[in-house]
Amino acid sequence: MGFIGSGKIGSAAARLAVGAGHDVVMSNSRGPETLTDLVGELGPRARAGTSLDAAQSGDVVVVTIPLKEYDQVPRDALAGKVVLDTMNYYPERDGQIAALDDESTTTSELLQAHLPDSRVVKVFNNIHFAHLAELPRPAGADDRSAIAIAGDDAAAKATVTGLLDDMGYDAHDLGPLSEGWRTQRDTSAYGQFYFNDPQDLAAGPRQATAATIAQKASEAKRYRDS
Template identity: 60%
Template sequence: MTTIGFIGAGHIGSQVARTAIEAGHDVVMSNSRGPETLAALIADLGPRARAATATEAATEGDIVVVTVPLKAYRDVPVEPLAGKIVIDTNNYYRERDGDIAVLDAEEQTVSGLLQQHLPESRVVKAFNHITASDITSDRSPAGTDDRRALAIAGDDDDARRAVADLLDSFGFDAVDVGQLSESWRVERDQPAYGARENARELRASILLAERNKNSR
């Protein structure tokens, strides 16, 4: 059993938390508005969930999921995440996040920005190309025909393997994209984004990805 901390408790965070609880983990939920605003969610998630501050969730989580709007990534606490696996679910939405020059110029990736902010953490991109409701509704046991696959990317090999194992326990195959520098291949406007694909199909979509400057 692992404790998974959540920095962000919106659509993606709450659904990943439900899946984590069903897989036997405890969760510590946080948001930008304070633990008291999470009472309804915690009641719904049940006794394996509790509300906390972002710093507490970062401190108590063995693995921590960061699922905040990209424009707020610099608010993620740094010190309590040192040495930990941090799962980043984010995408760049200019209409929400404003213009981010290094992303528009394709000089950096979304998760690469979080890794820069958390230099002693092991950031792994995951859950960014699936809609929130599918996280709980489109899972299946290992070995199931046409099992849905999700991509992961990260600069630490052991962290990627750990997240791949976590995804498997949640009900998904993992397809390893490689380093964070390649994580753009499953971001917004790419073939894999939002598509319901098995591992073979997802690998094919990853290979079809193309850089399109300033198209986001």
């Protein structure tokens, strides 16, 4: 797996991937030499590279950077690949993006439009990185949680569902990328249900099943409808 972005959510996902036996190539904006500590912690299945290296090396590639950087992601190197998108829109960080402000598209559709020859799957965007690290459980466990996915390619979603299973999660399929707005920021499906207490991160996470996510996603409203 390649990781474009090695911050809070990228490194949490990489720990789960390595734990599940996958090799990872980590990258960031500053260069591989700044990732020595992280790849040391991740162990022999991990190495650091450039973003281009991560894009070229991964069979699947996770894009997990500030959304404003999405058009910096290498297009040609990702052609034909499954691309996992964790990104969310925070205008205070990303600047105003008109097509998101007027809800004429969604965050993952922006990335898909930038990567027309890749198969983008939205995943990990609505779970706090600490919860992602704490909630994995073996397949079949009563207290296993699910993670929402969305995408336009069934085979790509099957790949991601398999990866999630390896990492300790069930998947809940929201449908095509255009349905991904349901778990975007500030919707009722934006990860609050993983919190024991949304006001207190130290209270830790709680299980969220596919049924819980489906219920929250069905209740979600677009800004223009709320």
